[in-house]
Amino acid sequence: MSKSKCISWLIVLSAALASVAAVAQDRGPVRGETFVIELDIFSGRPNPRLVLDDPAEVMAFTQKMKESCDRASAVRADAAPEYPGILGYRGMLVSRSMDGGAAERSFSISGGSMRMAKQHTPLACQSRTNGLAADAAGDVHLLGMGLGLEHHVVQLALQKGVIDTVAYQVILQGLSAR
């Protein structure tokens, strides 16, 4: 084999290996937290779901969540508002998974309050919930988070085409009524 042919093969091989590495990176195990957010807005139709597994989107979401949790107050279960059962925008139901594991229902957010399974508290809120006693259902309750996290998710859902402008307006109307 000539030297030039050898170099060509090396180039092809390197490109192939790089391609395999890139694929392996794309399909490799997911590290850290990922979230599936169900926008609880419909009655008859299944609710839309926003999947957050892009690292930048996860980071932006967790940053917002941390800000919201840090400003919230913890309350006992009997003082926490019930999750609304109304027609229209009700809230968001969030499942969380760690390192590509099975998604577990982690928390719900509605009108600036959060009900969270203590066992599945997201990392961003753990500093806020450490030391809090869970209620009989294993949940902790936070109030006064503000609506920033919900607005952030709704904007992202619209941008990603998970909801259309009609659903977007219904959610904004629901948030403004809180």
Next chain:
Amino acid sequence: MRLTLTLGLRLLALAMFTSTAAYAQTKVQPGSAGNQITFTAAGDISLDGGQCFGGVASPPAGAVSVYGGKATAKNGNLYFQGAITWSSLVFPDGTTVRSGGTTLASMTNAGALYLRGKCLNAAGCRNTTWEPSRWNDGGAVQFNNNCYNYGNDKITGTFAQPGRASGNQSPYPPTVVEVRDGALTDGLTWVGWTFPGNTYDCGNGHLVFMAVAPGYDYHWWRLDQVKGVWSHKPGGTAARNVDNSNNTITNPLLADRGVYTENGGFYCTCGGMANIN
């Protein structure tokens, strides 16, 4: 033992509600239409046609008294003045019906019926009642059954969609025409656009109402026959018997329905037996 009696209305009252006799599994004929009522040993009232209605202060025109006016009958339906309590283990003072040593039912002086079993008809349609414990389990039943399941009183665990069981599911976003078509091909029967009243005679089954949020979603309500009020289940949340303003729903057209503003009409459906998925 199964006795079949053809009795006058006065005897019907005595046969159904007496404090001393055991008349379980006795067939009686309440009206001229010929529909018969069977009171079974299990504590069910079984109707050849029609349903039981509770909380009916004003019975429909032409209904005949079967218990001193506290209950009336028409076309095989039974209308009780007071609320009906299904699967009851308590039987407040009043007249009672017993089978052997077991009390099967009682009726209070205010016309409230306490029944050990349920009210069923020959088509197998369940009488709809406000029974949140059946739906609001905070788990699989609640999350996987929606307003269409609840309206039809049928748990499928599939978030049932109008028309899906019959190959006629409407596209998104739903319209009144498409959702109505889907429901009708599933076997619901059309009643009309205007409120038919809470004692409307479906024959078999019960009333439901549908509304559409334009460009967005649809929703169903059902008449709970035992109290004469309506209830509904918004998506995967808990079933509730109030509207968006927390008011009791006696007419869904007048209720606060939030964004579900467009009238989708009233229908009859056979509780528990509808072809939905």
